Amino acid sequence: MRDPTIFAETAAEAWAPVSGWRAKARGAARAARIRLEALRQGPATTPFVRCLYAHAVFSDTVPTFRAFLRAAKQEGEFVDTATLRTIIADGKPSDGRFFHLSFDDGFASVYEDGGPVMEDERVPYTMFVATDLIDADPDTLNRYFAHMPAYRARVRTLDWPQAKAAAEGIGEIGCHTRTHARLSKISGDGARLADEIAGARAIIEGHVGQTCDSFAWPYGTASDIDDTGRAAIAAAGFTSNFSAVRGAVRPGATDVMNIPRHQLEFHWPLHELMVWARGFREA
Template sequence: MPATPTFAETAAEAWPPISGWGARARSAARAARIRLEALKQRRQTEPFVRCLYAHAVFPDTVPTFRAFLKAAKQEGEFVDTPTLRAIIADGRPSDGRFFHLSFDDGFASVYEAGGPVMEDERVPYIMFVATDLIDADPDTLAAYFAHMPAYQARVRTLDWDQAKAAATGIGEIGCHTRTHARLSKIGHDPARLTDEIAGAKAIIEGHIGQRCDSFAWPYGTASDIDEHGRAAIADAGFTSNFSAVRGAVRPGVTDVMDIPRHQLEFHWPLHELMVWARGFREA
């Protein structure tokens, strides 16, 4: 009988420790820069619209996650994706302070450990899922994580019951393709693009019983998508598309089909999370 696959159930199990003198030196320098920025920053009072995203909320990071949400709520209001789209489309400078929170890849910990916290704090969120990873068999997950060197162990993904439950609460389910495909690599294959984008949208809608309007392209940099991928996303009927490129969201200027986001992860220190939430390197 094959062995039952093991999964990371804590942040320490999921992400590898920093090793090697070069990596440790770079990490120390980065930490020093962020600590200096944290000392310089002040609580925000000027209007802003800022999109934040992460991947997981493991049980060992729940205290930091809750503390972050409470701290961020002192500086701005968390809004859902339809509200974000309306703010962008309004075209007038925002007179409020708004955060939008999303999670990529559809890891179960977001719903299991993070979901109750977000329900308690009344923070709306969206999970961008790669549909072939939901309810996936061990071989599929093993193949996926073999190409994701940022992780030292496999991480459990949602099942469809959890995805539907999230969507019926204060969560949303967005699309992250079927297989976590790099769209710039398949732009020459219209059938594959359609399957990865429109096909994934149909799968999500079939399982959760709601429209899926939002997309985030895997890997998230400008080089990971091309004009063919962008056209396929629009043709599939998505009304918002998110990158992983840091930047400011500016009503009337930001393209709703190319929304920037700031990455943060909740095993990072709280002061570091707040540095990114306040728009460090946003310009």
């Protein structure tokens, strides 16, 4: 059993390596496709609105993270969630090129290692936090990471002073439920659903001292949420809701309560990050 007091402090320590010949073959094929796409793509020149998300920015990925932000800023402007909502609600084809950047789960590395870079580069960002993981004891984190096979070790989460400091800078603290619950599995329990959604929002606002009106549902696929969960999110007062499904954001057409996002992680090579930032597989 893993030592519950030991946390990964670098990407090399955190992410599980690919194992097994089938997985390695799939990974090699994927890398080849992305390399070909990188050669095919050129810098973005047409209007777009694109939401990107990751989980962490570890110390060993800071150089790539900074290089990515600078490269992306050559092709588009990073906007905060309020601006994104305005662009979507405007209903007119965007005449600009816009990125929105967010991070799920509330890992401390985003604030500690990524925060100074985003402040330097003036890139607004949102951290979607699961409130019971903030300041969590080792046993709570132990249970959480037991269901996260992508990680080879536990990753430290924010504390509330860090969350408050991020929100007082250019960050935003959004909601990712209390316990990282799969909403489609608890939609029959109205009390728990309300606690995971409205309860989490109240906890965030109490600690951060600012309105929390952005939500991202855990796991992020269409099967991880249902109509009951969506209704509870709206009833709790959230005005935007983010998925983890790749797709284009289209002003006037995209549902602000079902905003698509492209995943990327900053231990990936820069050319791969830019392939996703340019909307690979967006259609």
